[in-house]
Amino acid sequence: MLADAAAAVAAARRMVDAADSVTVLTGAGVSTDSGLPDFRGPKGLWTRDPAAERASNINVYVSDPEVRRSNWARRASGALWADVKPNRGHEALVHLERRGKLHMLITQNVDELHQRAGSDPGRVVEIHGTTRKVQCLSCDYRDDIEVALERVRAGEPDPHCPSCGWILKSATVSFGQSLDPVDLSRAERAALECELFLAVGTTLAVSPINMTAPLAAQSGAGVIIVNGEPTEFDALADVLVGGSISEVLPVICGQRPSLRGPLGPSGP
DSSP: OOHHHHHHHHHHHHHHHHOOEEEEEEOGGGGGGGTTTOSSTTTOHHHHHHHHHHHHHHHHHHHOHHHHHHHHHHHHTTTSSOOOOOOHHHHHHHHHTTTTOEEEEEOOSSHHHHHHHTTTGGGGTTTTEEEEEEEEESOEEEEEEHHHHHHHHTSSSSOOOOTTBBBBBEEEEOOOOOOOOOHHHHHHHHHHHHHHHEEOOOHHHOOGGGGHHHHHHTTTOOOEEOOOOOOOGGGGGGGEOOOOOHHHHHHHSSHHHOOOOOTTTOOO
């Protein structure tokens, strides 16, 4: 670990420049500069809106029609997520991909901001799903969530599946649901195959996806952690970087030649 922030950014930049295969894991911290709050922080979504947290439990969601109606009403009003835009952190990872260095981008986020920034969807593993799609809890029906939201705005408070008539929900992984085994396998394989593992904006506290960091380290990959607070696996990191993600990540990924300001100048 490098204590000096500018030196840490420069060291991380050198590791990225030297690597041919980088697997990235992103968390809520990547999207906070786009105006999206985290979930459990002082201004987090669930802190401000406990009803939204209840709706994130699959057993509550399925068993309580009122929870579903309230959840759909909030979504239709734009209260759960707004039309936010990608920030410089998302764009930095697009630049990393265009440099030919990105092996896989695993994200815990459900906002699709990586894809909207220009990341290849084929290289993005949405381990917790996406709020931008709707799915049926019984059959294979899946569509853009705006299709369901238009039904809500037209007067259907709890839209059901047009194919089988069962319950619809956003295509996210709720508490009580299992991760998609295909996505989890892709994420674990990407951690094992990479030369460098870059964790950004995550405390690495959510299991089992947090275990991709030690998997990468055990396979011999270098590890960089970029986060504003300590993480569960700081001891694994070759370099720890603090500061604003939208400021430091463009430098680390080679999009900007230097970083000036509170951290001081840095570079390769």
